[in-house]
Amino acid sequence: MILGPPSLGRLAESLLKLPGIGKKTAERLALYIFKMPEEDASTLAEAIIEVKRRTRLCSVCCNVTEDDPCPICDDETRDEALLCIVEQPGDVIALERTGQFRGHYHVLQGALSPLDGVGPEQLRVAELMPRLQSGKVREVILATNPNVEGEATALYLAKLIKPMGMTVTRIARGIPVGSDLDFADEVTLARALDGRQSV
């Protein structure tokens, strides 16, 4: 694809596999890496190798971690009665950034998507079961994405967990803070109306 030295082309093709990186960007990044100081380039290459070598999934919550159990599962100051189920490690990072949640997490590593061949067996549901059966969890918060796959996953989990006697909640869907009512799509607006709360 890229016209130029083969090693530059190979780098561009490798970068092209990353999400959100198109042909032009891959080319631009490859040329930038070529111009980088040798040191920065090796740091980047090593960081890629390291992240694969050092990290694994926490055996408790299935989040990305270097230590097993992960620092969140290992943190005794956190509330064991609250379990927040998310799709991806990135969702844990986003929720932790709010500083509002002091419970534990469970990372499914995906969402139900029958068309892509992702059923409950492909998700980390097997690891979730013993946690729920331990009797320590009082409330399960379903924080999967508010899209088709996420909603289907939340529905599936709710049906699975409710009979076990725990409170099952779903994060609120509504107008994002700071945005305009005008710009919200109808489904979001309908959800925002549905989820209205007394003030």
Place this chain on the structure above:
Amino acid sequence: MILGPPSLGRLAESLLKLPGIGKKTAERLALYIFKMPEEDASTLAEAIIEVKRRTRLCSVCCNVTEDDPCPICDDETRDEALLCIVEQPGDVIALERTGQFRGHYHVLQGALSPLDGVGPEQLRVAELMPRLQSGKVREVILATNPNVEGEATALYLAKLIKPMGMTVTRIARGIPVGSDLDFADEVTLARALDGRQSV
């Protein structure tokens, strides 16, 4: 910055140094690389190392190359009388893609920018001189970018080269093909008028 395993944070910080990659994208890419098959991740890391190890600047045209002189300088079917001066290796790739130019290139590896401390000494002008003095070049095409730095560089080079007796031309600036007159800024539109050609 990133909340999570330190190796993930280090990777995100390394990625953040790349152009056009912000904090959110760096985080997303780092998590994606964590999830990549081991093989793809090492291919990417190796490609980064390889591009630094294998490539150098061509001693003739200062373009990125694995062989010296580069395949373009080495190509005897190309017209030695035409020399196109560009700022970056990426510009050569873009021009080669048109398939319209069969002359040689010279890559300045930058553009004049006094505020950033880039003067003629920081550009590959010293390597340009012997090429012009060889007597083989008949026309020099200035294909630096149509922005302040690129125009200043073109002006500087024109003043330098014209007394040597060669034809010096500048690539046309005007309305991009496929775009609308409405959307063009005034300067571009004025340039397009200036550069009008009889049909």
